[in-house]
Amino acid sequence: MNPFEIVKQPKITSPKGFRSIGIHAGLKKRKLDLGAIICDVPANAAAVYTLNAFQAAPVKVTKSSIQEAGKLQAMVVNSGQANAGTGEKGLEDALMTRQKMADLLDIPPHLVAVASTGVIGEYIPMNCMLNGLHQVVQLADHDPDDTFAEAILTTDTFPKKVEVQLRIDNQIVKIAGVAKGSGMIHPNMATMLGFITTDAAIESSELESLLTTVIPDTFNMISVDGDCSTNDMVVVMASGLAKHESLSPAHPDWANFQAAFSYVCQELAKLIAKDGEGATRLIEVQVTGAPSKETAKRIARAIVSSNLVKTAIFGADANWGRILCAAGYGAPEISAEKIDVWIGSILVAKQGVPIEFDEEKAAELLRNETVIIRTHLHQGEFQATAWGCDLSYDYVKINGSYRS
Template identity: 50%
Template sequence: MIHDIQYIEGSITAPQGFRAAGVKARIKYDKKDLALIVSEVPAAAAGVFTTNAVKAAPVVLSKRHIAGGRAQAVVVNSGCANACTGEDGMAMALEMAREAAGHLKISPEDVVVASTGVIGDKLPMDRIKAGISEASQALSSPGGHDAALAIMTTDTVSKEALIQFEIGGRTVTIGGIAKGSGMIRPNMATMLAFVTTDAGITSELLQKALTYVTARTFNMVTVDGDTSTNDSLVILANGLAGHSPIKREDENFLVFRDALEKVCAALARMIARDGEGATKFIEVEVRNAPTFADAGAVAMAVANSNLVKTAVFGEDANWGRIICAAGYSGADLDPGRIDIFIGDEKMAENGAALNFSEERAKEILSREEVKITIDLHHGSEKATAWTCDFSFDYVKINASYRS
């Protein structure tokens, strides 16, 4: 049985055998900016990383480290992306792994490294190393919330989720933290997300579950259409829940995958809700498409449309922008069958305008949460995307990001 998802502090350390810490290394600001997440034992590991051709050094290193399907720790810094930093950047990412490994008495190859912040700047390694030392001494079971705070950049709130369920009569826990507020249209994940679980599962099946879930959660969130150089999603599964390990795609695998999807969907929604300068959270649901890919393409085209996002900000029921985005999505659709709703107000039927209430539509668009529904009447598959509106503050935030 899967219990309702919970949002609590310490989520990343709720699974058995995990500790974490978040400390002030003062990399750029006087805030928590370095996190360490550790499993008591080596864990099965899987990851999904940016599809940007320009990949930050920690992404390159971490892909290499989890290639064998195993990891035991994650070290993350905010304030500096360590991207576009050449050979020095690779050396610094490796030094972060070695420094953490030394304090934890594990192999550097078992350490995942992640960074987020300004592209092109080099890491202040003296502060990084001091932060890793401090974090290694501060590791604790309640330390998950501090870790969630430490990975934030322009985020206004930490993003944490937790779920518990049963496999073979044993309670299994999945916890996750994420950061992301701008430069979010990942073709794979979020800017950064880390998930832990005490489930026992092979690394091959863990990767299969993560890839499936990512396509339906983190791949369906957008803030501004930009894919970062540093996007990373990593999961560690240490098996300490004590059930028989999941070794095939059976019922237990499906239960695990469903629970993982709930955690990742919750984190993805939080990222969209916390979009830079956002005043409204937008959910775009596409129904009755020929395939999941078609549904997803339409949902993301609408969610990623600046014209749709600005219309929602201005509380203008301009459904023409919605059907226009659906049309250029590349999905298999028949324009003459499309119905469009904003909230529960039907704007268009069979691809043509209806006489709807402008006053009712404006009232719906004035809410903090706005749902757009597009029924293609062209199949049975569905997908949901999450985004936010574009406000004046988005421009202000990104016009002075480096200062």
């Protein structure tokens, strides 16, 4: 039984102290394109970022903000332009955005973080951005229409939102998250953009430790197309307004809080994988019986990232050889003759060789909204799970005209 309750109508503003908004500032045609999360108090903060060598200007600015004091009071996010590959001007624009938001809220600049998503190599129309920030500060509230979650989207087909609540020291504590991501998903320490709020009382150092512990098995275990973005980041803000004893591994409710936090990250990651550009199915790959955790993770990610596996699933083709092939290059050191492979509940290969199975039943399982692929290596006790999506004709259509 979960030590937390899943909230059916999640909101990033549910934790105490937070408000948000999303508006159309003119950065994109017609759609919402500028949003912010604002906290009533300086919130303890932590983040992880893309390891892409070409980190976008907003990533650099947000890093600098959080490193100053481990706190944030505002998160500004725009869609339409990634502000990546924009050189000194891009960095100046990100810093100008941070300074303008700070001035409007009358707070120090280091309490403001910025994030951008969209086309690489395009400058942000700063007149639209600066004018938009005035509206954002005036309109930010509890955001009943979830406009913030809408404003951060690019090719996404739906907002990604998760919320849970639990009791700590007999106080109700909430954790809420939103994310965007549909293409250019193959993260390394983050995935596209993710924002998590909580009213838990927790120091920045403990928050950072928790985030870096949870990321490898959640956001870092998804893949859509094998591309690691220049703008990826996940940012967490904790207002501390739930009024309980400060959380740390020594706190009796720490394990419950960690489980709840991990659930939010995992569900956001799965929603991103499910909404892969042109995707028709969510793929979940479960690897068991591995000699190490790292081996299990490498195999799971190799299978879920394989274009041949993804296209076979799109075509409902039970071509288990592609799964075996991906497992083999994911961890070349494993013994291939020991591996069993399942498509859903159907065993399709045993000890690395074919067995008879019902092809029509397997094809039927491959048409499900969620496709489960299981491999048992019989070479240890470790396991891992990865998530991705199929690869359809629409992926090419979407990305062939992304700038149109």
